[in-house]
Amino acid sequence: MRPLVILSLACLPASPALAAFPCDELWGERNAVYAEAGYCFKTQRGIAAFGNAQCRFSDIRDVPLSARDRAKVAEIVREEARNGCRD
Template sequence: MLRGFVLTLALLAGTGAAMANCYEGLGCDDSAYFSKPQLRQLSCQSLWEVRNMIYQQNGYCFQSDRARKVFSNAGCWINDQGAVKLNVYERKNVATIAEVEKSRGCN
């Protein structure tokens, strides 16, 4: 029994499972869908930070100087953004944030 528990813990530790970030007025990025009206309340900088925090917590190694300065690449393990495994909420939230950023002309 103990051996099975230890094996389960080892497998979970090896998955690199992300921990959610939760935001007042939005919810947690891995278990709630962010709405466009909610996101429109955020600045371009905040939208960029929330979107990139989702990638950071899932192991992405940032390529731009701006992102590396804000997020650091300590502990990252994925160099290709397209290879980052996002759950259904994270994937939708990243897409919705990107849509709002584009509609507002954010850089």
């Protein structure tokens, strides 16, 4: 398995720039938002990438995200769907 590389998409324009990112990087960027907000990962992949040492929310619906983070996650999810990515 390749090491996970998390890139910051915050300064990139919408979809066209995201299209250049492989599924693993999109997954990492999306889940980094949740990790920073305190999500407790359940999958081995999530735990291996982000750990659960500082987690506070077991249900992803309870994770408090800013409007900016919600928009970022939504854009990444759309790009993952366009690219045929699967978790």
